[in-house]
Amino acid sequence: MRSLIVTEFMSLDGVIDSPGGGDEYPHAGWTVKDVQLDEAASEIKGREQEEAGAMLIGRVSYDAFAPVWPTMAEFAEYNAMPKYVVSSTLRDPQWQNTTVLRSLDEVAELKQGDGGAILVHGSATLAQGLAAAGLVDRYHLLIFPILLGGGKRLFATEDADKQKLTLVEHTTYANGVQLAVYDVVR
Template sequence: MRSLIVTEFMSLDGVVDSPGGGSHPHAGWTFKDVEMDEAAYEIKGREQQEAGALLIGRVSYDEFAPVWPTMAEFAEYNAMPKYVVSTTLTDPQWHNTTVLRSLDEVAELKRGEGGPILVHGSATLAQRLAAAGLVDRYHLLIFPLVLGGGRRLFAADGADKQKLVLVEHATYGNGVQLAVYDVAH
């Protein structure tokens, strides 16, 4: 069985909205508001090397598909199988992309062979996957910012309690913290 890993840039108050750009009032907060420290991004390179597939929601697909294929630093992601959970996407143009229509199809994908499945950027999808018991691990880069509002990784209302086990952590010179948690199933 494959593991499903949710990987996010997150503010100290739990916001994952528009870290690199987008519609949030503070869009781009990871690069505009915190000094760059290459060491903090080591996990991102490791994720690309170890991943067997990328899983995203429709909104993230619409944001990533026009940009990531042109970026050399995402070569591994561009080459690997990509899955989009969507009921409306019909003809994905990003190389090697398959549309999954339900979380049941995600569960089936997990039961297959291959490396870890990474969920990037898709907060709503991550919440749905967690509620369905499909998340195995979280890779969080927590930035020393309080944004006050925006999409959050962990739903404030109605979410079931999840016990997490810290398996890796680090703090970098710019105040960013890495926290890797396994979900205790």
């Protein structure tokens, strides 16, 4: 069985909306515009690429990533690995090694297979749905010392069930960014 890891850049108030930019969100690019870069905080991202067996994203994240990531050398492992998009509308994905899944049931089947961890990037709605379905095993969070007030949140579902987590790794970097890795307690 494969583990499913939600990995996010997150503001202190839980917003994960448009951390790198390129969106209509008024604070788009907040991770690069508002917080000084600390290369040490990027270590987790390199480790994720090396250890992952697949990437899982929603349609909106696919539309944002697919035109850009294939041209970026720092995403070489992601570009080569299998990618899965949960979408009811995407018909002909152009990004290399991309398969469309139509439901969370198909994600559950994917988890039952062999291979490395499945990483979920971006995709607030997808991450919330995966959590509600009991499919998330771990969270990798880079928490930035900024309050954004509004935007898509990772844990925004008011009717969600309580979920206990166990902290398995944590670090604070010189720029105030915190790495927090949590396992979901079942």
